[in-house]
Amino acid sequence: MASVNRQWLLASRPQGKVEESNFRLVEADPPPLAEGQLRVRVDFLSLDPYMRGRMDEARSYAPSQKIGEVMVGGTVGEVVESRNPRFPVGETVVGTGGWQEQFVSDGSGLLRVGGRGLPSSVWLGAAGMPGITAWYGLRRIGRPAAGETVLVSAATGAVGSVAGQLARLAGCQAVGVAGGGAKCEHAVRDLGYAACVDHRAPNFRQALRAAVPKGIDVVFENVGGAVLDAALARMNDHGRVALCGLIAGYDGVPIPITNVRPILVNRLLVQGFIVTDHMPLWEEAMAELAGHLRAGRLVYRETVARGIESAPGAFLGMLRGENLGKQLVRMAP
Amino acid sequence: MASVNRQWLLASRPQGKVEESNFRLVEADPPPLAEGQLRVRVDFLSLDPYMRGRMDEARSYAPSQKIGEVMVGGTVGEVVESRNPRFPVGETVVGTGGWQEQFVSDGSGLLRVGGRGLPSSVWLGAAGMPGITAWYGLRRIGRPAAGETVLVSAATGAVGSVAGQLARLAGCQAVGVAGGGAKCEHAVRDLGYAACVDHRAPNFRQALRAAVPKGIDVVFENVGGAVLDAALARMNDHGRVALCGLIAGYDGVPIPITNVRPILVNRLLVQGFIVTDHMPLWEEAMAELAGHLRAGRLVYRETVARGIESAPGAFLGMLRGENLGKQLVRMAP
Numbered sequence: 001m002a003s004v005n006r007q008w009l010l011a012s013r014p015q016g017k018v019e020e021s022n023f024r025l026v027e028a029d030p031p032p033l034a035e036g037q038l039r040v041r042v043d044f045l046s047l048d049p050y051m052r053g054r055m056d057e058a059r060s061y062a063p064s065q066k067i068g069e070v071m072v073g074g075t076v077g078e079v080v081e082s083r084n085p086r087f088p089v090g091e092t093v094v095g096t097g098g099w100q101e102q103f104v105s106d107g108s109g110l111l112r113v114g115g116r117g118l119p120s121s122v123w124l125g126a127a128g129m130p131g132i133t134a135w136y137g138l139r140r141i142g143r144p145a146a147g148e149t150v151l152v153s154a155a156t157g158a159v160g161s162v163a164g165q166l167a168r169l170a171g172c173q174a175v176g177v178a179g180g181g182a183k184c185e186h187a188v189r190d191l192g193y194a195a196c197v198d199h200r201a202p203n204f205r206q207a208l209r210a211a212v213p214k215g216i217d218v219v220f221e222n223v224g225g226a227v228l229d230a231a232l233a234r235m236n237d238h239g240r241v242a243l244c245g246l247i248a249g250y251d252g253v254p255i256p257i258t259n260v261r262p263i264l265v266n267r268l269l270v271q272g273f274i275v276t277d278h279m280p281l282w283e284e285a286m287a288e289l290a291g292h293l294r295a296g297r298l299v300y301r302e303t304v305a306r307g308i309e310s311a312p313g314a315f316l317g318m319l320r321g322e323n324l325g326k327q328l329v330r331m332a333p
Numbered sequence: 334m335a336s337v338n339r340q341w342l343l344a345s346r347p348q349g350k351v352e353e354s355n356f357r358l359v360e361a362d363p364p365p366l367a368e369g370q371l372r373v374r375v376d377f378l379s380l381d382p383y384m385r386g387r388m389d390e391a392r393s394y395a396p397s398q399k400i401g402e403v404m405v406g407g408t409v410g411e412v413v414e415s416r417n418p419r420f421p422v423g424e425t426v427v428g429t430g431g432w433q434e435q436f437v438s439d440g441s442g443l444l445r446v447g448g449r450g451l452p453s454s455v456w457l458g459a460a461g462m463p464g465i466t467a468w469y470g471l472r473r474i475g476r477p478a479a480g481e482t483v484l485v486s487a488a489t490g491a492v493g494s495v496a497g498q499l500a501r502l503a504g505c506q507a508v509g510v511a512g513g514g515a516k517c518e519h520a521v522r523d524l525g526y527a528a529c530v531d532h533r534a535p536n537f538r539q540a541l542r543a544a545v546p547k548g549i550d551v552v553f554e555n556v557g558g559a560v561l562d563a564a565l566a567r568m569n570d571h572g573r574v575a576l577c578g579l580i581a582g583y584d585g586v587p588i589p590i591t592n593v594r595p596i597l598v599n600r601l602l603v604q605g606f607i608v609t610d611h612m613p614l615w616e617e618a619m620a621e622l623a624g625h626l627r628a629g630r631l632v633y634r635e636t637v638a639r640g641i642e643s644a645p646g647a648f649l650g651m652l653r654g655e656n657l658g659k660q661l662v663r664m665a666p
Binding site for chain 2: 243244246256263266267269271272273
């Protein structure tokens with residue numbers, strides 16, 4: 001193990017958009033292990049939209065990230081030193097290691113994911129937190145019946161791409177919303193969406209309407225704002241909106257729901273959710289997602305930045321929507 | 334029975350606010366009864382906010398009211414002539430007779446409510462559609478646990494007054510929102526609200542905050558707009574919003590939800606509903622509400638306009654919030 005641990009700290013809170021200067025790279029001396037502890041070498045760091053919320057001071061579903069602390073983040077890696085019999089050296093573990101090259105843990109919150117016949121990075125993506133988020137929102141909130149129409153915003157992202165494929169596997173018409181023609185092409189060609197609408201196109205609302213001729217029964221919402229308003233206008237009676245994210249508002253942009261009347265008139269359910277509220281369901285979800293992945297029924301894309309130095313830039317790119325699929329940082333360059 | 338039936342027709346669609354000129358009073362000849370039909374003399378007509386929506390041409394949960402037809406409305410009255418053995422002369426029946434002095438029915442949609450030891454007008458109010466609406470929204474969507482805080486907007490209205498009392502009977506802290514000091518006093522003095530906040534007061538948001546020191550677990554929402562936004566800002570995690578009405582927007586005023594983030598961050602459920610979707614539950618609800626009424630646990634107020642001529646004026650007054658409790662028209666002056 002390297003004798004120095006490089007870490008990204010939160011240096012300052014963003015004023016509106018995040019900038020690279022909000023982060024600071026430091027070198028720390030790795031501490032020795034106490035009894036019961038283990039050391040993990042991080043192979044992949046996950047970059048996710050929720051991190052943007054943690055950088056603010058505002059009340060959120062998790063404590064805001066403190067200035068001067070290591071940025072929070074999901075990681076997958078290998079146990080390289082262990083004084084904990086549950087986690088032997090060589091085991092692959094997924095957990096919340098943060099934006100750093102290595103970390104020490106007592107094992108709480110770590111899951112062993114080795115020996116399941118899948119590349120380790122999937123435990124940060126399609127079979128990990130984003131995939132489980134898609135599974136929960138679609139299955140437990142959206143509850144689509146075969147033949148229904150499911151609209152997924154941020155359709156090609158780490159969460160949306162799984163939500164859309166799970167909808168299709170459930171016999172639904174999956175329709176995506178994504179930013180830009182390339183993502184929309186990928187959604188239809190690779191991810192099995194019946195159609196995908198570019199929310200940046202000037203005729204977005206008409207294109208959405210044309211893409212859902214039978215109306216919308218379920219919305220898996222990652223974006224908010226104008227995209228959600230347009231979806232609400234096309235909802236069928238008793239439709240469900242699984243509210244997973246509001247990425248349109250993460251830089252402080254207002255994201256009102258202007259189109260409130262359909263919630264009443266069409267008797268809609270709108271349910272916000274956070275996947276970490278539902279830890280008892282994770283094993284069930286992971287097993288199902290891993291089964292789909294091994295069978296090739298569920299495909300995924302990754303955008304991989306190389307080297308810990310690249311993390312802030314990759315994070316900013318993800319917030320701008322430049323990644324395709326799951327945004328990762330491979331710690332070794 | 335009078336040989337002439339006076340009826341209020343929809344004369345024209347409102348441009349923004351409703352005006353009396355949107356209605357026209359006509360006299361019609363009552364038709365003879367066919368086999369299986371009965372004639373009801375209307376004693377009370379119910380005036381309800383949903384009627385405003387029917388007057389527009391926009392897509393709503395019910396077909397819009399046609400120009401030149403009798404205004405829709407709930408009624409209670411007495412069977413005065415019958416060729417239907419299920420509804421003998423003298424029986425009290427509640428149904429959707431409309432804004433007229435008498436009507437002919439084949440009995441479908443009529444409920445017999447005589448002999449239950451309550452004045453007939455309650456079947457249009459606390460034990461009728463508004464009361465059942467309160468019961469459904471609170472019990473099936475809000476599901477408050479004892480000790481939780483339940484916020485009710487339009488707290489003294491026909492629906493809100495029952496919702497607040499049912500919340501209190503369930504062991505909750507019921508907090509009302511109403512327009513004006515007189516209604517707020519009535520809410521606390523007569524309806525058992527722990528507190529009531531005047532949404533017209535300049536310090537509304539601070540007053541609401543002070544009235545819910547433990548936050549809000551359930552919102553029974555009849556108003557929308559700024560009232561709902563203020564409520565969302567005070568929600569506890571996993572709170573529920575039973576969206577029953579959006580009276581703030583009935584004249585075409587925009588009623589955006591500006592405060593969308595709490596729906597995600599606090600994992601809220603927002604569920605629109607219409608009580609007529611749930612007819613199989615009406616008997617259960619009516620029996621429970623009638624029991625509370627007979628025992629004096631549930632109190633109600635009525636604002637009664639006299640004579641069919643008064644209906645449009647009373648309806649406009651209700652939309653302006655001038656009534657206290659259930660707005661009725663007693664057909665006999």
